[in-house]
Amino acid sequence: MADETTLLPNPKDTLRRVFGFPDFRGVQGDVVNRVLAGRSTLAVMPTGAGKSLTYQLPAVMMEGTCIVISPLIALMHDQLRSARANGVRAATLTSADSDWRETMNTFRAGELDLLYVAPERASQPQFLDFLTSAPVALFAIDEAHCVSEWGHDFRPDYRGLRPLLDSFPDIPRLALTATADRHTRADILGQLGIPEDGLIVAGFDRPNIRYDIRHRDNPVKQITRLMEEHPGPGIVYAPTRRKVEELALKLAAATGRDVLPYHAGLPGDERAANQAAFVASEDMVMVATVAFGMGIDKPDVRFVAHAGIPKSIEAYYQETGRAGRDGDPSQAMMFWGAEDFVLARQRLAEVEGERQQGEKVRLDALAALVETPGCRRAVLLRHFDEDPPEQCGNCDNCIDPPKVVDATELARKLLSAVYRTGQSFGFGHIQKVLVGMEDDRVRQRGHDKLSVFGIVSREEAPMLQPLVRALKARGALIQTEHNGLALSGDARLILLGERPVSIAQPPPRSKSVRGKSGQ
Numbered sequence: 001m002a003d004e005t006t007l008l009p010n011p012k013d014t015l016r017r018v019f020g021f022p023d024f025r026g027v028q029g030d031v032v033n034r035v036l037a038g039r040s041t042l043a044v045m046p047t048g049a050g051k052s053l054t055y056q057l058p059a060v061m062m063e064g065t066c067i068v069i070s071p072l073i074a075l076m077h078d079q080l081r082s083a084r085a086n087g088v089r090a091a092t093l094t095s096a097d098s099d100w101r102e103t104m105n106t107f108r109a110g111e112l113d114l115l116y117v118a119p120e121r122a123s124q125p126q127f128l129d130f131l132t133s134a135p136v137a138l139f140a141i142d143e144a145h146c147v148s149e150w151g152h153d154f155r156p157d158y159r160g161l162r163p164l165l166d167s168f169p170d171i172p173r174l175a176l177t178a179t180a181d182r183h184t185r186a187d188i189l190g191q192l193g194i195p196e197d198g199l200i201v202a203g204f205d206r207p208n209i210r211y212d213i214r215h216r217d218n219p220v221k222q223i224t225r226l227m228e229e230h231p232g233p234g235i236v237y238a239p240t241r242r243k244v245e246e247l248a249l250k251l252a253a254a255t256g257r258d259v260l261p262y263h264a265g266l267p268g269d270e271r272a273a274n275q276a277a278f279v280a281s282e283d284m285v286m287v288a289t290v291a292f293g294m295g296i297d298k299p300d301v302r303f304v305a306h307a308g309i310p311k312s313i314e315a316y317y318q319e320t321g322r323a324g325r326d327g328d329p330s331q332a333m334m335f336w337g338a339e340d341f342v343l344a345r346q347r348l349a350e351v352e353g354e355r356q357q358g359e360k361v362r363l364d365a366l367a368a369l370v371e372t373p374g375c376r377r378a379v380l381l382r383h384f385d386e387d388p389p390e391q392c393g394n395c396d397n398c399i400d401p402p403k404v405v406d407a408t409e410l411a412r413k414l415l416s417a418v419y420r421t422g423q424s425f426g427f428g429h430i431q432k433v434l435v436g437m438e439d440d441r442v443r444q445r446g447h448d449k450l451s452v453f454g455i456v457s458r459e460e461a462p463m464l465q466p467l468v469r470a471l472k473a474r475g476a477l478i479q480t481e482h483n484g485l486a487l488s489g490d491a492r493l494i495l496l497g498e499r500p501v502s503i504a505q506p507p508p509r510s511k512s513v514r515g516k517s518g519q
């Protein structure tokens with residue numbers, strides 16, 4: 001064994017000679033060494049940690065071609081460009097390529113280090129036949145969380161890879177992902193037939209990113225302020241194409257800065273042009289749906305803003321991870337509204353099978369991140385199974401700790417009022433009942449006769465709105481078809497006094513709810 005390894009070129013030499021890097025970063029060396037030893041591996045490394053190198057370097061050193069499974073053509077072509085720039089012999093086999101014949105011949109001649117292909121092609125029997133025509137060194141499966149229904153981006157085509165992999169039992173597999181919680185990791189290992197000891201996880205902390213999560217009241221104003229604080233490049237994620245267009249226009253008008261939209265509904269050439277302009281720019285802001293960002297290597301993004309909630313903590317981590325890859329101070333800012341959670345929970349009901357449970361767990365985890373009065377980074381890192389310190393000193397809650405108030409009793413009053421009024425009225429009505437404000441509707445329904453009428457004091461009243469927000473986020477309150485509030489989730493336990501509820505103290509207001517209504 002010792003003799004064999006001394007005959008091999010040294011990975012560090014190849015790292016310097018071919019890729020021009022003085023050293024491995026983080027766990028890169030561990031992954032490379034394991035792969036070179038022919039052992040299957042799942043590498044979980046955050047965005048920007050340098051995943052590509054962990055298969056590109058072995059591909060250069062090993063006999064035969066490394067087959068890279070990658071979900072997006074755009075992603076493949078980016079990778080292709082950077083690999084070729086280093087003199088690595090790489091090719092893609094996609095519907096967008098016209099040089100198929102040449103690529104296939106080069107592979108057969110054993111003159112390719114890397115061959116990129118999409119999962120739907122890789123899982124076809126013809127592809128297997130093709131691969132038997134020349135030696136294969138390694139299977140690299142990029143974005144490997146796509147194989148798991150627990151992952152946030154399940155793609156059925158990834159499931160079709162297993163027969164191909166199993167046809168080459170002696171060829172190592174390297175699965176790569178930036179985002180996988182414990183459950184998803186285990187699932188990837190099982191689905192791709194990688195032994196449990198093959199898991200290598202890099203540290204997830206991105207200390208130069210400051211996390212800030214707050215309630216959305218006026219997104220244009222809020223993001224304008226953020227842009228004023230950061231003259232450098234930024235990304236603003238918006239939930240829909242319409243919102244993207246609208247925000248891009250408004251932010252450009254409000255700030256006078258270069259702001260461009262990006263979403264899948266734009267013509268391909270416009271999208272490509274906007275992306276290229278962003279990558280080259282030192283001060284542009286891109287307003288985009290989550291279609292934007294994958295595979296973009298722009299180190300100097302100074303802020304990432306979310307104008308609505310992301311899909312999950314994984315998605316949040318990945319999207320915010322596009323900020324500050326150069327290591328300089330950067331900001332990740334989320335503006336959330338209770339209606340985001342209401343919508344997400346409504347959609348949840350439409351998801352079928354095991355995926356529904358997975359999505360519910362993900363949404364609850366996201367709600368916990370949004371609601372926590374504690375350190376955001378600690379919640380994030382714990383989600384990725386790390387054991388972080390209680391305080392990071394670089395998130396909104398660490399910098400300016402919110403005063404936490406116990407709202408258990410108020411929550412019981414609120415839920416009780418929702419229940420006693422028949423779970424069909426909106427917040428406005430419930431609020432009137434609770435603070436004891438009579439109007440025609442309250443009287444007609446006899447809600448002024450309920451025991452909950454007027455049980456909320458003047459001091460408590462300002463806390464109702466943030467409390468409803470928190471209860472909606474955690475799913476204890478849901479919205480009915482006609483915008484009424486109804487109990488759900490752990491509402492019953494809260495009502496019984498078996499679940500404490502605490503919320504951040506709302507900032508002082510000049511007028512109370514009663515005062516505002518002219519009482």
Ligand code: ADP
Nearest residue numbers: 021023024025046047048049050051052053297
């Ligand atoms: P990921 O796929 O994990 O998001 P990439 O593979 O795109 O990350 O790499 C991110 C950046 O880090 C690239 O610009 C790459 O050239 C650079 N990089 C990778 N490995 C190293 C290293 N060992 N030293 C310095 N820079 C590196």
Ligand code: ZN
Nearest residue numbers: 375392395398
């Ligand atoms: Zn913190």
